Amino acid sequence: MTSTLIHIIYGTIIALILKLDLIPFLVFTNLPDLDGIVDIFKDNIKYHRCVLHNIFAYFLILIIGSIFFSFKLVFTALTLHFFLDAFKGENSYLYPFSKKKFVLHPFKKKYPFWVYIFYDGNIYFTIISLILFFIFLLFYL
Numbered sequence: 001m002t003s004t005l006i007h008i009i010y011g012t013i014i015a016l017i018l019k020l021d022l023i024p025f026l027v028f029t030n031l032p033d034l035d036g037i038v039d040i041f042k043d044n045i046k047y048h049r050c051v052l053h054n055i056f057a058y059f060l061i062l063i064i065g066s067i068f069f070s071f072k073l074v075f076t077a078l079t080l081h082f083f084l085d086a087f088k089g090e091n092s093y094l095y096p097f098s099k100k101k102f103v104l105h106p107f108k109k110k111y112p113f114w115v116y117i118f119y120d121g122n123i124y125f126t127i128i129s130l131i132l133f134f135i136f137l138l139f140y141l
């Protein structure tokens with residue numbers, strides 16, 4: 001499970017490098033994870049990585065988002081989200097037409113679901129990402 005924190009860290013780095021508006025970029029790069037809100041309250045993974053993590057939602061958000069923001073911003077933010085999610089956990093890219101799960105590295109839920117907003121389950125990846133983020137900010141700012 002890729003945490004919201006990880007999406008924010010890498011979203012900020014990419015948005016600043018590409019000189020895209022940071023706040024809309026972070027909104028779009030985290031938007032697909034809204035399908036996990038119900039799951040957070042039920043502490044059960046049922047809708048997350050299905051409803052907004054498929055190619056149909058991807059193009060729908062891309063089209064609607066591009067009306068209000070630049071195509072480059074929405075495309076980069078969404079693609080970054082899907083790219084990061086592809087490495088950890090199950091993705092239902094063809095939902096609702098198929099419930100086939102695409103998995104590179106399986107995800108096993110160890111903590112209450114809300115914990116994964118801040119922590120993706122791999123302490124080394126989280127620490128390395130935070131160090132990378134602060135080094136990037138030191139050189140960027």
Ligand SMILES: [Zn+2]
Pocket residue numbers: 002032033053081085
């Ligand atoms: Zn996601």
